[in-house]
Amino acid sequence: MSDWEDEYDERGVAVTRPPGVGTGARAAPTFPSGVPREVVCFGGGAPRGKPSRDRPQWRDRRDGDAGLDGAAVRGDSRDGGRWRGEGRVFGVDGDGSGSRRPVSLRVENALIGRIIGRGGGKIRELEESSGARIKINRGEYEGDLLIFGSSDVQQKAQTMIEELISGGSSVSWPQNDSESPGVKSTSCWSRTALQSSAGPTSTPIDWNALRENREKYETMKWQDLPALKKDFYIEAESVARRSAEEVRIWRKENNNVFVDDLREEGKRPVPNPVYTFEEAFVDFPEIMENIVRVGFQKPTPIQSQAWPVVLSGLDLIGIAQTGTGKTLAYLLPGFIHMDQQPVPRDQRGGPGMLVLTPTRELALQIEAECNKYRYKNFKSICVYGGGDRRAQIKMVTSGVDIVIATPGRLNDLQMNELINLRSITYLVLDEADRMLDMGFEPQIMKIILDIRRDRQTIMTSATWPTGVRRLAKSYLKDPMMVYVGTLDLAAVGTVQQTVLCVQEEEKKAYIFDFIHNMEPQDKVLIFVGKKIVADDLSSDLCLRGIAVQSLHGDREQRDREEALQDFKDGRVRILVATDLASRGLDVHDITHVVNYDFPRNIEEYVHRVGRTGRAGRSGTSVTLVTRGDWKMAAELIHILERAGQEVPEELVLMAERYEKHRREKDMFPTKPRGGGRGGGAQRGRDRFRDDCNWRF
Structure with a gap:
């Protein structure tokens, strides 16, 4: 038994011993005048003793048992008849009478900050008002508030704390000894009094009942929402007169447009496509004024078929290649949807349209489109990570109609109750495949669950x-x-795709030669695989006196916006970028896309190529393939063949060699054999290197 255990019993109470009794010659501790021997010292340990790790009521200072000011409480110093911690006094009342055992309140960590206040101001006010001394012990999920003082002082402090956190059920009392054997309650009140003060005991959640009554609870959640109108389509006579054969021929001639009703029962008639803007928006003159001002001649295939569906109030999944006008396909019907709602704009309490996008660049581009086709003075805001959060909050809370956002930042504003999503009636998930690739699905789910169920939802991909x-x-x-086209992966047909098989060390020399032979009207987007490669390549080009900008995720947001704007305005004709620019970058006059590094998957290759050949223009893509990319050769050949492009013989040979290597690897897996530690693995690497060591 240690010295400490010899001087205190199992409850932490000092043991009175006759002189000379003990394990050593040291005498029993002497308490200050007026302090009862059964005083409990919380925090760092017993007075002048070694803390026991076997006692639940004693804690080591290293356990994080600190006071409000961050200092661990110690009971080994005395001053003026009081036991002191570091910076805070415990033990006896201010009138010198003996202190009672502290009352303990258990509070969720989320509410402790409300009790403490900024800089500890509220806790000091509580202590001054009640005359008590309060100590806070934080745990992983909950914390204990220890109230020291007389019974009246403890009662007053407890009442003030409960009023401070009123409205929640976060205060609980420690259980009695009979309910938790081996744990001593620190409260001086009886069990009956504690239970009556704590209120009704919380019951466990019945998850099975919640799942079974899900529809009922969701109906209750949304029952107070105003009515929603979604059908605004008035079919023109010229559209209604079109025969099924005429519509079939038009869809086939316009890149094989296909429409399918995904409702399992009771298939609905598919609306006929519109051939002109007037057939879709003749009843909305302000929309037509915007279209005439921009100068578009006719709708794209996805727009011709999507507008009748969306204006009819149906949910839509739009699948089309990049650069085919998907943004305008949902934007113009969204304007009409918000304008025609029965609830006035100033009474909705929040925005009416939400567009979720994967990247900041795409969000900014959609905001620019909203401003270009301004309708009924609708106010839009772009919310994205990396931007000025305070300015975004100010604009959101001041009142907006359209929110274009990345999921991360919007989820941040939603969790802090800075934006009202219950008013959203028109939801767009733009580039949904890219958002899933970037891992945004949890944030998307949280956002959607706070939007009314009877909304209209558009998904593009x-x-x-x-x-x-x-x-x-x-x-x-x-x-x-x-x-439009096919659900199988395919590149844009207006782009000539060239594939060159080169050595890794030859790529930079090829880029320098390519740029040297550029025409004055050419504009080139160079894709690389890593941020450091983007900086390295752009720096080398700058050292050669070539005007260039770079775009990747490690650059500040203002620098990214400046780089993109310089490229759009033509101040620089070369942009070196990571896959950050493979989606949502809408620069119509890009003539060449160069894949300096092959992308990580074939889908990204298709999106990269789609950055050129937009809006009816033609373009060229050049892809540099090295021996390290041989596993992608077969998929690349498939894309080239579908687009009617020439397939290099070296690429076919690369695909055959990789397939042979893969079969051999499956048949003869590498196993460690003699030759020392790791010898088998090394031989496997040597075999792989030898199999790869062939020239194009």
């Missing part, structure tokens, strides 16, 4: 992977699907 199908099934209600 360039591809149709499994993740997008799952998202569509979960959050769209009986949608129609419109896709």
Whole structure:
């Protein structure tokens, strides 16, 4: 038994011993005048003793048992008849009478900050008003508030604390000894008094009942929302007169437009496509004024078929290649949807339209489109990470109609209750496949759950992977699907694709030669795989006197915006970028896309190539392939063949060699054999290197 255990009993109470009794010659501790021997010292340990790790009521200072000012409480110093911690006095009342055991309140960590106040101001006010001394011990999820003083002082402090955190059920009392054997309650009140003060005991959540009554609770959640109107489509006579054969021929001639009703029962008639802007928006003159001002001649195929579906109030899944006008396909019907709602704009309490996008650049681009087609003075805001959060909060809280946001920043504003999503009636998930690739699905789910169920939802994507199908099934209600071309992955047909097989060390020399032979009207977007490569390549070009900008995720937001604007305005004709620019970058006059590094998957290759050949223009892509990219050769050949492009013989040979290597690896897996530690693995690497060591 240690010295400490010899001087105190199992409850932490000092043991009175006759002189000379003990394990050593040291005498029993002497308490200050007026302090009872059963005083409990919380925090760092017993007076002048070694803390025991076997006693639940004693804690080591290293356990983080600190007071408000961050100092661990110690009971080994005396001053003026009081036991002191560091910076805070405990033990006896201010009138010199003996102190009672502290009353303990258990509070959730989320509410402790409300009690403490900024800089500890509220806790000091509580102590001054009640005359008590309060200590806070934080745990992982909850904290204990220890109130020292007389019974009246403790009662007063407890009442003030409960009033401070009123409205929640976060205060609980320690259990009695009979309920938790081995744990001594620190409260001086009886069990009956404690239970009556704590209120009704919380019952466990019945998750099965919640799941079974999900529809009931969701109906209760949204029952107080105002009515919603979604159908605004008035079919023109010229559209209604079109025969099924005429519509079939038009869809085939316009890049094989296909429409499918995804409702499982009771298929609905598919609206006929519109051939002109007037057929879609003849009843909305302000929309027509915007279109005439911009100078568009006719709708794109995705717009011609999507507008009748969306204006009819149906959910839509739009699948089309990049640069085919998907943004305008949902934006113009969204303006009409917000304007025609029965609730006036000033009474909705929040925005009416939300567009979720994967990247900041795409969000800024959509905001520019909103401003270009301004309608009914709708106010839009772009919310994205990296921007001025305070300015975004100010604009959101001042009142907006359209929010274009990245999921991360919007989820931040939503969790802090800075934006009202219950007013959203028109939701757009733009580039849904890219948002899933970037890992935004949890944030998207949190956001969507706070938006009314009877909203109208539009989802756009360039591809149709499994993740997008799952998202569509979960959050769209009986949608129609419109896709242009095919659901199989395919590159834009207006781009000439060239593939060159080179050595890794030859790539930079090729880029220098390519730029040297550029025409004055050429504008080139160079894609690299890593941020450091983007900086390295752009620096080398600058040292050669070539005007260039770089775009990647490590640059400040203002620098990214400046780089993109310089490229759009033509102040620089070369932009070196990571896959950050593969989606949402809408620069119509890009003539060449150069894949300096092959992308990590074939989908990104298709999106990179889609940055050129936009809005009816033609373009050229050049892809540099090295021996390290041989596993992608077969998929690249498939894309080239679908687009009718020439397939280099070296690329075919690369794909054959990789397939042979893969089969051999499956048949003869490498196993460690003699030759010392790691010898088998080394031989496997040597075999792989030898198999790769062939020239193009």
